[in-house]
Amino acid sequence: MLTRSAVEAWLAPRADEMAELLTRLIAIDSENPPGRELGRCARAVHEAMDVLGLGPDIVELAPARELEEPSIVRGSVGDGPKLLYFHGHFDVVPAQDRRQFTAERRDGKIIGRGSADMKGGIVSMLYGAAAARDLGLLGDGRIVLHLVCDEETGSVTAAGHLREAKLIDPRALAMVTAEPSGGKIWNSARGALSLRVEVRGLEAHVGQADRGVNAFQHMLHIARPVENYAREMTAKGSRLVVGGLFGGGSNFNVVPGSAFFTVDGRYDPDEDLDRELDHLTAAVKEAAAEIGAKVSIEVTQRQPPAHTDASHSAATALAEVVAEVEGEARFEMCAGILETRWYSQLGIPAFGYGAGRLEVAHGPDEYVDEAAMRRCSAVYALYAGRMFAA
Numbered sequence: 001m002l003t004r005s006a007v008e009a010w011l012a013p014r015a016d017e018m019a020e021l022l023t024r025l026i027a028i029d030s031e032n033p034p035g036r037e038l039g040r041c042a043r044a045v046h047e048a049m050d051v052l053g054l055g056p057d058i059v060e061l062a063p064a065r066e067l068e069e070p071s072i073v074r075g076s077v078g079d080g081p082k083l084l085y086f087h088g089h090f091d092v093v094p095a096q097d098r099r100q101f102t103a104e105r106r107d108g109k110i111i112g113r114g115s116a117d118m119k120g121g122i123v124s125m126l127y128g129a130a131a132a133r134d135l136g137l138l139g140d141g142r143i144v145l146h147l148v149c150d151e152e153t154g155s156v157t158a159a160g161h162l163r164e165a166k167l168i169d170p171r172a173l174a175m176v177t178a179e180p181s182g183g184k185i186w187n188s189a190r191g192a193l194s195l196r197v198e199v200r201g202l203e204a205h206v207g208q209a210d211r212g213v214n215a216f217q218h219m220l221h222i223a224r225p226v227e228n229y230a231r232e233m234t235a236k237g238s239r240l241v242v243g244g245l246f247g248g249g250s251n252f253n254v255v256p257g258s259a260f261f262t263v264d265g266r267y268d269p270d271e272d273l274d275r276e277l278d279h280l281t282a283a284v285k286e287a288a289a290e291i292g293a294k295v296s297i298e299v300t301q302r303q304p305p306a307h308t309d310a311s312h313s314a315a316t317a318l319a320e321v322v323a324e325v326e327g328e329a330r331f332e333m334c335a336g337i338l339e340t341r342w343y344s345q346l347g348i349p350a351f352g353y354g355a356g357r358l359e360v361a362h363g364p365d366e367y368v369d370e371a372a373m374r375r376c377s378a379v380y381a382l383y384a385g386r387m388f389a390a
Protein backbone atom coordinates (compact mmCIF):
# COMPACT_ATOMS: atom_id res chain seq x y z
CA MET A 1 0.00 0.00 0.00
CA LEU A 2 1.18 3.49 -0.89
CA THR A 3 2.42 5.45 2.07
CA ARG A 4 2.35 8.94 3.33
CA SER A 5 5.86 9.76 2.10
CA ALA A 6 4.99 9.05 -1.54
CA VAL A 7 2.05 11.44 -1.40
CA GLU A 8 4.11 14.06 0.40
CA ALA A 9 6.79 13.74 -2.27
CA TRP A 10 4.10 14.44 -4.88
CA LEU A 11 2.78 17.46 -2.97
CA ALA A 12 6.01 19.14 -1.84
CA PRO A 13 7.09 20.49 -5.27
CA ARG A 14 3.57 21.85 -5.76
CA ALA A 15 3.59 24.02 -2.62
CA ASP A 16 4.02 27.29 -4.55
CA GLU A 17 1.35 26.33 -7.06
CA MET A 18 -1.09 25.60 -4.21
CA ALA A 19 -0.26 28.89 -2.52
CA GLU A 20 -0.77 30.81 -5.77
CA LEU A 21 -4.13 29.18 -6.38
CA LEU A 22 -5.28 30.00 -2.86
CA THR A 23 -4.09 33.60 -3.29
CA ARG A 24 -6.13 33.89 -6.51
CA LEU A 25 -9.26 32.49 -4.85
CA ILE A 26 -8.92 34.76 -1.82
CA ALA A 27 -8.70 37.78 -4.14
CA ILE A 28 -12.25 37.11 -5.36
CA ASP A 29 -14.61 38.77 -2.91
CA SER A 30 -17.24 36.03 -2.58
CA GLU A 31 -18.74 37.46 0.61
CA ASN A 32 -21.97 35.80 1.67
CA PRO A 33 -24.12 37.48 2.73
CA PRO A 34 -24.95 38.90 0.32
CA GLY A 35 -23.35 36.35 -2.04
CA ARG A 36 -21.12 38.47 -4.24
CA GLU A 37 -18.98 37.32 -7.18
CA LEU A 38 -20.09 33.71 -6.92
CA GLY A 39 -20.04 33.22 -10.69
CA ARG A 40 -16.55 34.68 -10.96
CA CYS A 41 -15.31 32.51 -8.10
CA ALA A 42 -16.90 29.43 -9.68
CA ARG A 43 -15.10 30.17 -12.96
CA ALA A 44 -11.76 30.54 -11.16
CA VAL A 45 -12.28 27.19 -9.40
CA HIS A 46 -13.34 25.65 -12.72
CA GLU A 47 -10.15 26.90 -14.40
CA ALA A 48 -7.96 25.48 -11.63
CA MET A 49 -9.73 22.12 -11.85
CA ASP A 50 -9.34 22.11 -15.61
CA VAL A 51 -5.57 22.62 -15.28
CA LEU A 52 -5.42 19.73 -12.80
CA GLY A 53 -7.45 17.49 -15.11
CA LEU A 54 -10.40 17.15 -12.77
CA GLY A 55 -12.99 17.35 -15.57
CA PRO A 56 -14.96 20.28 -14.18
CA ASP A 57 -18.34 21.61 -15.18
CA ILE A 58 -20.41 24.44 -13.76
CA VAL A 59 -24.05 23.93 -12.78
CA GLU A 60 -25.78 27.30 -12.97
CA LEU A 61 -28.54 27.61 -10.41
CA ALA A 62 -31.80 29.53 -10.59
CA PRO A 63 -31.61 33.05 -9.09
CA ALA A 64 -32.04 32.94 -5.33
CA ARG A 65 -32.02 35.65 -2.68
CA GLU A 66 -29.21 38.11 -3.40
CA LEU A 67 -26.78 35.45 -4.59
CA GLU A 68 -24.82 36.66 -7.62
CA GLU A 69 -24.73 33.94 -10.33
CA PRO A 70 -25.24 31.08 -7.86
CA SER A 71 -23.52 27.96 -9.10
CA ILE A 72 -21.94 24.63 -8.26
CA VAL A 73 -18.62 23.45 -9.67
CA ARG A 74 -18.39 19.70 -10.08
CA GLY A 75 -15.55 17.52 -11.18
CA SER A 76 -14.25 13.99 -10.88
CA VAL A 77 -11.30 11.68 -11.22
CA GLY A 78 -11.41 7.95 -11.84
CA ASP A 79 -14.23 6.01 -13.38
CA GLY A 80 -14.81 3.01 -11.14
CA PRO A 81 -18.06 2.18 -9.40
CA LYS A 82 -16.84 2.95 -5.85
CA LEU A 83 -17.67 6.54 -5.07
CA LEU A 84 -16.21 9.07 -2.65
CA TYR A 85 -17.35 12.69 -2.37
CA PHE A 86 -15.10 15.66 -1.67
CA HIS A 87 -17.34 18.59 -0.81
CA GLY A 88 -16.50 22.26 -0.29
CA HIS A 89 -17.83 25.79 -0.49
CA PHE A 90 -16.27 28.87 -2.05
CA ASP A 91 -18.38 31.59 -0.44
CA VAL A 92 -16.83 33.33 2.58
CA VAL A 93 -18.20 35.28 5.53
CA PRO A 94 -18.02 39.09 5.23
CA ALA A 95 -14.55 40.53 5.82
CA GLN A 96 -13.64 42.68 8.80
CA ASP A 97 -11.26 44.63 6.56
CA ARG A 98 -11.00 44.88 2.75
CA ARG A 99 -7.29 44.04 3.01
CA GLN A 100 -8.31 40.47 3.85
CA PHE A 101 -8.91 39.95 0.13
CA THR A 102 -5.22 40.45 -0.58
CA ALA A 103 -3.62 37.27 0.69
CA GLU A 104 -0.30 37.47 2.51
CA ARG A 105 2.10 34.56 2.46
CA ARG A 106 4.54 34.54 5.35
CA ASP A 107 5.93 32.30 8.09
CA GLY A 108 4.49 29.23 6.43
CA LYS A 109 0.99 30.67 6.48
CA ILE A 110 -1.42 32.17 4.02
CA ILE A 111 -3.41 34.92 5.62
CA GLY A 112 -6.68 36.24 4.21
CA ARG A 113 -10.46 35.89 4.17
CA GLY A 114 -11.46 32.34 3.34
CA SER A 115 -7.97 30.87 3.80
CA ALA A 116 -9.25 28.59 6.59
CA ASP A 117 -12.96 28.54 5.74
CA MET A 118 -12.60 27.16 3.22
CA LYS A 119 -10.79 28.18 0.07
CA GLY A 120 -7.65 26.61 1.57
CA GLY A 121 -9.72 23.47 2.06
CA ILE A 122 -10.75 23.55 -1.59
CA VAL A 123 -7.10 23.75 -2.65
CA SER A 124 -6.32 20.75 -0.41
CA MET A 125 -9.14 18.75 -1.95
CA LEU A 126 -8.25 19.57 -5.56
CA TYR A 127 -4.61 18.56 -5.03
CA GLY A 128 -5.64 15.54 -2.96
CA ALA A 129 -7.83 14.30 -5.82
CA ALA A 130 -5.12 14.95 -8.42
CA ALA A 131 -2.52 13.18 -6.25
CA ALA A 132 -4.79 10.17 -5.83
CA ARG A 133 -5.07 9.88 -9.60
CA ASP A 134 -1.39 10.46 -10.40
CA LEU A 135 -0.26 8.01 -7.75
CA GLY A 136 -2.61 5.26 -8.89
CA LEU A 137 -4.76 5.28 -5.76
CA LEU A 138 -8.10 5.27 -7.54
CA GLY A 139 -8.31 1.58 -8.38
CA ASP A 140 -11.94 0.89 -9.24
CA GLY A 141 -13.08 4.05 -7.52
CA ARG A 142 -14.07 7.56 -8.41
CA ILE A 143 -13.81 10.83 -6.50
CA VAL A 144 -16.56 13.35 -7.25
CA LEU A 145 -16.00 16.95 -6.16
CA HIS A 146 -18.92 19.20 -5.27
CA LEU A 147 -18.04 22.85 -4.65
CA VAL A 148 -20.99 24.99 -3.63
CA CYS A 149 -21.64 28.72 -3.28
CA ASP A 150 -23.89 29.43 -0.29
CA GLU A 151 -22.77 27.44 2.74
CA GLU A 152 -22.47 30.54 4.88
CA THR A 153 -26.18 31.28 4.52
CA GLY A 154 -27.65 27.82 4.97
CA SER A 155 -26.57 26.10 1.71
CA VAL A 156 -30.17 25.47 0.72
CA THR A 157 -29.65 26.83 -2.78
CA ALA A 158 -26.61 24.81 -3.85
CA ALA A 159 -26.40 21.72 -1.63
CA GLY A 160 -30.21 21.69 -1.67
CA HIS A 161 -30.05 21.54 -5.46
CA LEU A 162 -27.55 18.67 -5.36
CA ARG A 163 -30.05 16.69 -3.37
CA GLU A 164 -33.22 17.75 -5.21
CA ALA A 165 -31.62 16.98 -8.57
CA LYS A 166 -30.46 13.61 -7.18
CA LEU A 167 -26.82 14.48 -7.81
CA ILE A 168 -25.83 12.83 -4.52
CA ASP A 169 -25.68 9.06 -4.93
CA PRO A 170 -26.74 7.38 -1.68
CA ARG A 171 -24.53 4.39 -2.51
CA ALA A 172 -21.38 6.51 -2.00
CA LEU A 173 -18.82 5.06 0.42
CA ALA A 174 -18.28 8.36 2.22
CA MET A 175 -18.15 12.14 2.00
CA VAL A 176 -15.52 14.51 3.34
CA THR A 177 -15.86 18.28 3.55
CA ALA A 178 -12.80 20.47 4.13
CA GLU A 179 -14.26 22.64 6.89
CA PRO A 180 -11.72 24.07 9.37
CA SER A 181 -11.59 21.22 11.87
CA GLY A 182 -7.94 21.90 12.67
CA GLY A 183 -6.91 18.34 11.83
CA LYS A 184 -9.58 16.70 13.98
CA ILE A 185 -12.35 14.61 12.49
CA TRP A 186 -15.83 16.04 12.86
CA ASN A 187 -18.14 13.02 12.70
CA SER A 188 -21.15 14.88 14.02
CA ALA A 189 -22.56 18.37 13.88
CA ARG A 190 -25.35 20.26 15.54
CA GLY A 191 -28.75 20.82 14.03
CA ALA A 192 -30.23 24.30 13.68
CA LEU A 193 -33.72 25.57 14.32
CA SER A 194 -34.51 29.29 13.95
CA LEU A 195 -37.84 30.97 14.63
CA ARG A 196 -39.31 34.41 14.29
CA VAL A 197 -42.14 35.16 16.70
CA GLU A 198 -44.54 37.95 15.67
CA VAL A 199 -46.79 39.58 18.25
CA ARG A 200 -49.70 41.71 17.11
CA GLY A 201 -51.35 44.41 19.19
CA LEU A 202 -53.32 47.52 18.36
CA GLU A 203 -51.79 50.90 17.62
CA ALA A 204 -53.02 53.99 19.44
CA HIS A 205 -51.53 57.44 19.90
CA VAL A 206 -50.01 58.11 23.31
CA GLY A 207 -52.91 60.44 24.14
CA GLN A 208 -55.26 57.49 23.75
CA ALA A 209 -52.87 54.82 24.96
CA ASP A 210 -55.61 53.12 26.96
CA ARG A 211 -57.33 52.16 23.69
CA GLY A 212 -54.26 50.40 22.30
CA VAL A 213 -52.94 46.89 22.80
CA ASN A 214 -49.22 47.05 23.51
CA ALA A 215 -47.43 44.37 21.47
CA PHE A 216 -44.14 45.12 23.25
CA GLN A 217 -45.62 44.29 26.65
CA HIS A 218 -47.02 41.09 25.23
CA MET A 219 -43.67 40.23 23.71
CA LEU A 220 -41.93 40.64 27.08
CA HIS A 221 -44.38 38.23 28.66
CA ILE A 222 -43.95 35.67 25.88
CA ALA A 223 -40.17 35.90 25.64
CA ARG A 224 -39.62 35.03 29.31
CA PRO A 225 -40.68 31.36 29.24
CA VAL A 226 -38.82 30.97 25.95
CA GLU A 227 -35.69 32.30 27.63
CA ASN A 228 -36.22 29.88 30.53
CA TYR A 229 -36.52 27.02 28.09
CA ALA A 230 -33.34 28.18 26.33
CA ARG A 231 -31.50 28.01 29.65
CA GLU A 232 -32.71 24.48 30.27
CA MET A 233 -31.53 23.36 26.84
CA THR A 234 -28.17 25.07 27.30
CA ALA A 235 -27.66 23.14 30.52
CA LYS A 236 -28.15 19.96 28.45
CA GLY A 237 -25.51 20.96 25.88
CA SER A 238 -27.41 22.81 23.15
CA ARG A 239 -26.94 26.52 22.42
CA LEU A 240 -29.77 29.05 22.00
CA VAL A 241 -30.06 32.78 21.52
CA VAL A 242 -33.39 34.44 22.29
CA GLY A 243 -33.83 37.94 20.87
CA GLY A 244 -30.83 37.95 18.54
CA LEU A 245 -33.12 40.16 16.50
CA PHE A 246 -36.09 41.97 17.98
CA GLY A 247 -38.06 45.08 17.20
CA GLY A 248 -41.39 46.57 16.24
CA GLY A 249 -43.44 49.67 16.77
CA SER A 250 -43.88 52.65 14.49
CA ASN A 251 -42.94 55.61 16.67
CA PHE A 252 -42.02 56.57 20.23
CA ASN A 253 -45.41 58.17 20.83
CA VAL A 254 -47.54 55.31 19.50
CA VAL A 255 -48.57 52.15 21.34
CA PRO A 256 -46.75 49.46 19.35
CA GLY A 257 -49.13 47.45 17.22
CA SER A 258 -46.50 44.87 16.40
CA ALA A 259 -43.35 43.40 17.85
CA PHE A 260 -41.12 40.47 17.01
CA PHE A 261 -38.19 38.52 18.34
CA THR A 262 -36.11 35.66 17.02
CA VAL A 263 -35.02 32.40 18.60
CA ASP A 264 -32.00 30.62 17.17
CA GLY A 265 -30.91 27.22 18.42
CA ARG A 266 -28.03 24.85 17.71
CA TYR A 267 -29.00 21.44 18.98
CA ASP A 268 -26.92 18.45 19.90
CA PRO A 269 -27.28 15.50 17.48
CA ASP A 270 -29.33 13.50 19.98
CA GLU A 271 -32.02 16.18 20.23
CA ASP A 272 -35.09 15.81 18.03
CA LEU A 273 -35.80 19.05 16.15
CA ASP A 274 -39.52 18.25 15.76
CA ARG A 275 -39.82 17.86 19.51
CA GLU A 276 -37.86 21.08 20.07
CA LEU A 277 -40.15 22.95 17.72
CA ASP A 278 -43.18 21.57 19.58
CA HIS A 279 -41.74 22.69 22.93
CA LEU A 280 -40.92 26.19 21.74
CA THR A 281 -44.29 26.57 20.04
CA ALA A 282 -46.09 25.41 23.18
CA ALA A 283 -44.09 27.84 25.37
CA VAL A 284 -45.02 30.74 23.09
CA LYS A 285 -48.68 29.78 22.73
CA GLU A 286 -49.24 29.13 26.43
CA ALA A 287 -47.71 32.46 27.42
CA ALA A 288 -49.74 34.23 24.74
CA ALA A 289 -52.95 32.56 25.93
CA GLU A 290 -52.35 33.74 29.51
CA ILE A 291 -52.65 37.38 28.43
CA GLY A 292 -54.77 37.01 25.30
CA ALA A 293 -51.91 38.01 22.98
CA LYS A 294 -51.99 37.33 19.26
CA VAL A 295 -48.88 35.58 18.00
CA SER A 296 -47.59 33.77 14.96
CA ILE A 297 -44.44 31.72 14.61
CA GLU A 298 -42.39 31.43 11.45
CA VAL A 299 -39.70 28.77 11.12
CA THR A 300 -36.89 30.57 9.27
CA GLN A 301 -34.33 27.78 9.38
CA ARG A 302 -34.47 24.10 10.09
CA GLN A 303 -31.39 21.99 9.49
CA PRO A 304 -31.18 18.54 10.98
CA PRO A 305 -28.05 17.49 12.86
CA ALA A 306 -25.61 15.09 11.26
CA HIS A 307 -23.96 12.09 12.82
CA THR A 308 -21.78 9.24 11.64
CA ASP A 309 -20.74 6.71 14.21
CA ALA A 310 -17.02 6.74 14.96
CA SER A 311 -17.05 2.95 14.79
CA HIS A 312 -18.31 2.90 11.18
CA SER A 313 -15.70 1.37 8.86
CA ALA A 314 -15.58 4.60 6.83
CA ALA A 315 -14.77 6.45 10.07
CA THR A 316 -12.10 4.07 11.29
CA ALA A 317 -10.45 4.13 7.85
CA LEU A 318 -10.32 7.92 7.96
CA ALA A 319 -8.95 7.86 11.50
CA GLU A 320 -6.18 5.46 10.44
CA VAL A 321 -5.14 7.71 7.58
CA VAL A 322 -5.28 10.84 9.74
CA ALA A 323 -3.18 9.12 12.41
CA GLU A 324 -0.65 8.11 9.76
CA VAL A 325 -0.32 11.68 8.49
CA GLU A 326 -0.94 13.78 11.60
CA GLY A 327 0.43 11.47 14.28
CA GLU A 328 -2.94 11.16 16.01
CA ALA A 329 -6.62 11.12 15.15
CA ARG A 330 -9.49 12.46 17.22
CA PHE A 331 -13.22 12.52 16.65
CA GLU A 332 -15.18 15.55 17.75
CA MET A 333 -18.59 17.14 17.35
CA CYS A 334 -18.60 20.33 15.29
CA ALA A 335 -20.18 23.14 17.30
CA GLY A 336 -21.95 24.54 14.26
CA ILE A 337 -23.92 22.99 11.44
CA LEU A 338 -22.09 21.16 8.66
CA GLU A 339 -22.91 20.29 5.09
CA THR A 340 -22.27 16.68 6.04
CA ARG A 341 -26.00 16.66 6.84
CA TRP A 342 -26.99 16.65 3.15
CA TYR A 343 -25.11 13.38 2.77
CA SER A 344 -25.65 11.71 6.14
CA GLN A 345 -29.40 12.14 5.69
CA LEU A 346 -29.05 9.81 2.71
CA GLY A 347 -27.14 7.32 4.82
CA ILE A 348 -23.69 8.28 3.54
CA PRO A 349 -20.95 8.36 6.22
CA ALA A 350 -19.92 12.04 6.24
CA PHE A 351 -17.06 13.90 7.90
CA GLY A 352 -15.61 17.35 8.30
CA TYR A 353 -11.83 17.35 8.10
CA GLY A 354 -9.73 20.33 7.12
CA ALA A 355 -6.50 22.23 7.72
CA GLY A 356 -7.96 25.54 8.84
CA ARG A 357 -8.46 26.34 12.50
CA LEU A 358 -11.99 27.08 13.66
CA GLU A 359 -10.92 29.77 16.13
CA VAL A 360 -9.63 32.02 13.31
CA ALA A 361 -12.13 31.01 10.64
CA HIS A 362 -14.53 33.95 10.71
CA GLY A 363 -12.19 36.46 12.34
CA PRO A 364 -9.95 39.34 11.24
CA ASP A 365 -6.75 37.25 11.38
CA GLU A 366 -7.92 34.27 9.37
CA TYR A 367 -5.06 32.13 8.04
CA VAL A 368 -4.20 28.63 7.01
CA ASP A 369 -0.94 26.85 7.67
CA GLU A 370 0.57 25.71 4.36
CA ALA A 371 2.07 22.50 5.73
CA ALA A 372 -1.30 21.63 7.31
CA MET A 373 -2.96 22.27 3.96
CA ARG A 374 -0.63 19.75 2.31
CA ARG A 375 -1.13 17.23 5.11
CA CYS A 376 -4.85 17.46 4.42
CA SER A 377 -4.27 16.83 0.72
CA ALA A 378 -2.28 13.75 1.71
CA VAL A 379 -5.10 12.56 3.97
CA TYR A 380 -7.68 13.01 1.20
CA ALA A 381 -5.56 11.11 -1.33
CA LEU A 382 -4.69 8.28 1.06
CA TYR A 383 -8.29 8.04 2.25
CA ALA A 384 -9.42 7.51 -1.34
CA GLY A 385 -6.77 4.82 -1.73
CA ARG A 386 -7.86 3.11 1.47
CA MET A 387 -11.60 3.24 0.71
CA PHE A 388 -11.23 2.03 -2.87
CA ALA A 389 -8.87 -0.79 -1.90
CA ALA A 390 -11.23 -2.13 0.78
Ligand SMILES: [Zn+2]
Nearest residue numbers: 117118151179
Ligand atom coordinates in the same frame (compact mmCIF):
# COMPACT_ATOMS: atom_id res chain seq x y z
ZN1 LIG B 1 -17.11 26.74 6.00
